[in-house]
Amino acid sequence: MAQETIFSKIIRREIPADIVFQDDKVTAFRDISPQAPTHILIIPNKLIPTINDITEQDEMLLGHMVIVVAKIAKQEGIDESGYRLIMNCNKDAGQEVFHIHMHLLGGKNLGRLVG
Ligand code: DGP
Numbered sequence: 151m152a153q154e155t156i157f158s159k160i161i162r163r164e165i166p167a168d169i170v171f172q173d174d175k176v177t178a179f180r181d182i183s184p185q186a187p188t189h190i191l192i193i194p195n196k197l198i199p200t201i202n203d204i205t206e207q208d209e210m211l212l213g214h215m216v217i218v219v220a221k222i223a224k225q226e227g228i229d230e231s232g233y234r235l236i237m238n239c240n241k242d243a244g245q246e247v248f249h250i251h252m253h254l255l256g257g258k259n260l261g262r263l264v265g
Contacts, residue, residue, distance in 0.1 A: 152248075
């Protein structure tokens with residue numbers, strides 16, 4: 151059984167978070183330690199610890215998460231200026247919370263990530 155994280159408490163609104171979007175599948179809230187003017191985490195309401203645990207049954211869910219990202223980017227006014235979407239998996243990527251999440255970063259020039 152996967153271990154719940156603090157993110158499950160945020161989904162259930164048991165601890166405070168600046169939630170910008172929530173529906174029956176997904177919750178999005180501002181990162182506690184923002185790395186850019188806009189830094190929002192988009193997470194599934196269902197607990198999936200890492201990208202490695204995603205199954206084909208989650209295809210629609212992952213697609214929905216990306217659609218939510220695009221909506222939030224528009225809401226934040228960064229859809230045209232641009233943004234970056236990051237998912238960390240396990241130790242080498244520095245994953246700290248084992249409940250998959252997309253980092254939506256924008257609101258400034260983020261520089262090149264690779265290349
Ligand atoms: P990662 O390294 O990809 O696992 O990123 C985890 C992110 O989660 C990190 O940027 C900080 C954020 N975070 C951790 N705990 C909390 C919390 O309790 N509230 C909020 N809003 N963000 C959190």
